[in-house]
Amino acid sequence: MCKEELTSGIHNPPCDFPWLLAEAYYHNPMQLKDEFLSQEFIHLNTYAVEGMSWLDKNYFANMENSERRETLLELIRITENDCNLLPFSPHMMIAIKKKHLMKNKAHYFKALIENKGRINEIDLGEKIGLDEEETRKIIVVLLSENKIKHEGNGVCNYSLMKTVRKSKTGIQPMG
Structure with missing residues (x-):
């Protein structure tokens, strides 16, 4: 045996x-x-x-x-x-x-960039096929990664964090 x-x-x-x-x-x-x-x-x-x-x-x-x-x-x-x-x-x-949360996070972040503040974050999640709970989890992850910040004004409650890069002439915003 x-x-x-x-x-x-x-x-x-x-x-x-x-x-x-x-x-x-x-x-x-x-x-x-x-x-x-x-x-x-x-x-x-x-x-x-x-x-x-x-x-x-x-x-x-x-x-x-x-x-x-x-x-x-x-x-x-x-x-x-x-x-x-x-x-x-x-x-x-x-x-x-x-693993799918990470795939959906990348998809959501791309949609958030393209959205440019036109519709709120939960509606944006629904638009790309995510339920509200998953959208909220992704928002928490993006906040913890400093990719978005809480604004609480207008249609959208979050805005993209500006990424900066150093150059010979000083710090410049990217994008």
């Missing part, structure tokens, strides 16, 4: 112990990451949940002792992102974000 699980990654519980472990697929860290990347997500990080601390033969007893627990938790924190040690953890956790 172990040899088959290690080579295929597929765990089928033994017929005489069906309650022992559920059906499962064992990923190695790269397979887990690739599975999410293939679905158009952006990989942020992969974490070891227990890390290698579970290999301590007195793991459960040591987790009951506050001083020893702190030592084990420190070991987990130090090693949780080490790609060479991830396979020692029985469980991994992956942090990702949606």
Whole structure:
């Protein structure tokens, strides 16, 4: 059973112990990451949940002792992102974000430049096929990137930040 699980990654519980472990697929860290990347997500990080601390033969007893627990938790924190040690953890956790927001952000920013303040930002988002919630998220990202600033006047609440460049004659606005 172990040899088959290690080579295929597929765990089928033994017929005489069906309650022992559920059906499962064992990923190695790269397979887990690739599975999410293939679905158009952006990989942020992969974490070891227990890390290698579970290999301590007195793991459960040591987790009951506050001083020893702190030592084990420190070991987990130090090693949780080490790609060479991830396979020692029985469980991994992956942090990702949606890629389409970034594509839509570029599309929205281009439309915002072309809009030149004629219609408000939410209507502009709807015009290019975004719902209000996604438009608001994109506006927050653009604000955090200093690509737009809040104005709160007229039809539009935001204006494009002027990009500047340095030249021999001083700072000049671009565009």
